Amino acid sequence: MARKHLLIVFHSQTGNTERLACAATQGALAADAVEVRCLWAKEAAARDLLWAEGLLLGTPENLGYLSGALKDFFDRTYYPVQGLIQTLPYGLFISAGNDGRGAAQHIQRIARGYPFRLVQEPLICRGTPTEAHLAQAREMGEALATGLGLGIF
């Protein structure tokens, strides 16, 4: 049977979110249930959303908001995929200095418009990612991949 497709889209300025994205990718691959495409937000496009059957979004919180690069990904893809995608199950990971809630809220609001459906509690990692944060990101990737593979989302 054909494998489901999991798309991971992230941005990172100083590497923290990138490390979470790598951990999520490792977790998703470990599930051995889906094909994974992990892309920087600036490289990702509408064609990737059209390919995807599940989605993980990652960003630093910048000024109480999502990063400009992830916002730009939304700006570039919103209209091109309207009417062409099924509701995509998604998860969300955020690297923040001391908060992260603003980015999480704004992404969830944007996601409802596509529509994407949140299937996991957002992961907010404060400070430099710890081993525990990386383990949580791996679990997030593995859980989404496993759920997609089993067809439960």
Ligand SMILES: Cc1cc2nc3c(=O)[nH]c(=O)nc-3n(C[C@H](O)[C@H](O)[C@H](O)COP(=O)(O)O)c2cc1C
């Ligand atoms: C311009 C700028 C704005 C930031 N604003 C916030 C913020 O509003 N809330 C917060 O918790 N952290 C804030 N931070 C801290 C970053 O979210 C944090 O350092 C994060 O780990 C960076 O992730 P990255 O290495 O993937 O870029 C800000 C950092 C920068 C550079």
